Amino acid sequence: MNRFRLALVQVDTVVGDLDGNVDRVLATLDGVADCDLALYPEMTVTGYPLEDLVHKPGFVARSREAVERVAAASGSCALVVGFADGETDAGPGEPSAPAYNAVAICHGGQIVGTYHKECLPTYDVFDEARDFAPGVGPLALYRIGGVRVGLAICEDLWVAGGPVERLLVGGADLIATVNGSPYHLGKQDARESVVAATAASSGRPVAYLNLVGGQDQLVFDGGSMVADPSGRIVARAPRFDEAVLIVDVDIELDGPGDGPSSGDALPVVEISDRVERHDHLVAPPVPPLDEEAELYGALVAATRGYVLKSGFTDVCLGLSGGVDSALVATIAVDALGPDRVHAVLMPSRYSSGHSIDDAQALVDAQGIDAHLLPIEEAHVALANVLTEGIGGGRPGPSPTRTCSPGSEVYY
Template sequence: MEHLRLALGQLDTVVGDVDGNARRVLTALARAEEEGADVVAFPELTLTGYPPEDLLLKPAFLADNLAALGRVAAATSSCAAVVGFVDVVGTESLEQAAAGAAGAGAQSREAAVRGAPRLLRNAAALCAGGRVVGVYHKRLLPNYGVFDEERWFAPGTEPMDLYVVGGARLGMSVCEDLWFGGGPVTCQGRAGAQLVVNVNASPYSVGRIHDRLAVLRSRAAEAGCAIAYVNQVGGQDELVFDGGSMVVAADGQVVAAAPQFAEAMVVVDVALPDGEPSGGSLHTVAVSEARPSRPPRPAPPPPAPLSEEAEVYGALVLGTRDYLQKNGFTDAVIGLSGGIDSSLVAAVAADAIGAEHLHGLSMPSRHSSEGSRRDASALAEALGIDLRVVPIEPAHGALGQMVDLAVGHPAPGLTDENLQSRIRGVVLMAVSNAMGWIVLTTGNKSELATGYSTLYGDSAGGFAVIKDVPKTLVYRLCRYRNSLSATSVIPESVLEKAPSAELRPDQRDDQSLPPYDVLDPVLEQLVAEDRSVADVVSSGYPAELVERVARLVDTAEYKRRQSPPGVRISAKAFGKDRRMPITNRYRDRSSLQPSGDAADGSGTPPSRRAMGGRPSGDA
């Protein structure tokens, strides 16, 4: 059986850094050449970074992307390259456009693109022998969740080609094209492809890598050939791309795999199936002949599988590191309360950017317990970060008097609670201004869902590391992080004490919210699964509890809209995955009897001031 030496270039690209991304590709291409690869594949939209969003509306950006493709193509020699880029249909032939753009000035490149009808395609180019020899246009455009590809791209409709590279019949496809039976991948395999390269920018969510493998096995069996799946890695705003590139044979065997959450190049000799096409025919383009026979190299050892906690923690670390580094931040500052959320965020940040670049502020008030102060200090010592103690009581007293004067009477208790949180937010943001450090917020998904936070207080900052992590998972992640060290970095007392914001005497979270082991499953059904209140009640939860949680979720949208970006780890995070209006009087009354709450149906808007928990009183 013949073999094709294939390299998968799992790269961490930067959206908009077209020249930098091209340099990354060229470096990886040179390494693939040294490894004797016949072809190297790179992720979806490698040159632009993914997702480029409305950068695609800029002619100069499109022109620079074509110029970069020209430079990459010109560098190919014995090793072909499959490269993701944005094709501009309606210009001259791509080969001419790429070659011309590579040698033209910026203004000339932009003018050429601006003057053409702009029909954009999410594309993969096959480059070999110093030129672009073939292009594939993505046919199935995702337009759900975090994906908006129909906003910018048109689907490919042109006849598909196969390419003989290194003596092997090769097909190309892009991401979503893999996920549906009977689609482009199946068509190419049945037309005689011995290997289909599928380039991807597939974001991480819990368990997603198992979904991918199941689809790859199904499609490889259907197509009757091997599939090479190359994925992007790295953080881009709220998205984390976990890599996990792999090659799956027609029989479902994983021939080779790259690790998750790290750049990698995997080089493997892929066995080419014998036999003739089983259905259909595609035009075939000869690119390069087979090299002289050489013994197949052993497959690289597979990466160790990760537990769910290891996956999520890796995603948080990578997403935090890339957000800070790609946006020019070297250091971060965090408020350390001695609670479990800030402890987890501090551990993630220290692992992401180094303890020497993380700075903690302990800002105790009259309500802060001695235990929490000790826990904050112990955590900082265990992580090796500097901790500065800044009591807020002087500001709390002075601002409390100012607020009482402004409202004409002593302010209610919730106002005083929020005032403490806002004082801490002001101090953190002032430190950020003075030192150039980004503020990391510490709110979790359970709090974000229910509005259990203070606007311009604990929600104020530049990046929300655990905004998509439910509280119950926070505990699991803390125990996982402790398991990585000889001694626990997060004090056991933090894991054992009752959660509390410590904004009033003897406060506990469960005085304002249901216990988290009850709240989180209800939120999963209401938010992630979009189930009705009645459906959730039928699964065994009290109607009063479910209705209250649903009301909290509905009325907290205005807070979520103002929260910082943060790492997405679930299939439905707040933000692009779930887009709800702020001004919205719809309430799910499916669990009520027909004679139920008439007031809600009267058109009277619900009061945000009346919500339970720790919401700010802002209307």
């Protein structure tokens, strides 16, 4: 029995921010130094999804340079880091060289292996076949901490007869899959079912690392996990938050005469030997989210990602005293912190006393900056301008005035 120490590093990357993403990885290295293997999300150094950015001249070369910086900082813990790979970037007038959705295996200051994603999704929010070529190279296993590790990227795990099945038939002791799997309600249950079924049917543990954070129209919810050989989920990372999940997995290694037949066996790249461990790290339990908490977590993550990754620092919103604006303000505070949220209270003739009081109570409870800006005079002035400009009727507070048969003006 081999006790294998695994780190699932659930970080929030930014599309196109190669230097920043490298720094995010480097900041985690001390925390995973005692592990055999650390997994990072799909397209770690470039961010995900890349879409047309991968076609920008020089981008693939910069992606390789970024992952080489990570590799140079690697030590005894093997790192699996996502990046955009390719031979060269095309010059002016040249056909573009294929790019690959890839991971690099980094150890001892260098890249010791790469894997190109084979199964490219082209459904729902995905159109990866437009931007990447499928991996076609021969599969290999990586002996890390004495364990034969098979690597896969996201969709590879979901396709029957795909690379994960070939890795298992070829002798993998552990499947490690890195993902950029976006959120929708109920998606985590589907992921856990696939991970558990793969582990149970093969009798091999499966580690599943997912991206976290909002990126444009997508939300990545984390929820990384490890399943033991029986298919039981033995460790979970939080949803919608960055986290480093470190867990010990006991792996039964094949004895003499066991393992795949010679015709099925995959080549093994030797990286690191077994480490004797007498302690046993057990991941703390992560309580499941109910439906409301899950949806709220997605809204907070989406807001945080959109605001900060778009280069904004603060947000300003109107508070009416109603439930809708109260919810928006609460999401903003949980996403950004109260110091970055500014509210404007705009009472008019339609504002009841309790709605103004409710808005002020929310401001006080959330500790946000607020400004009182009565709009009655502005409302009357605009009503008069519209009435005079369009003609007919009298100026005043009425919300609608008919100015010709069959038409109405709203103000």
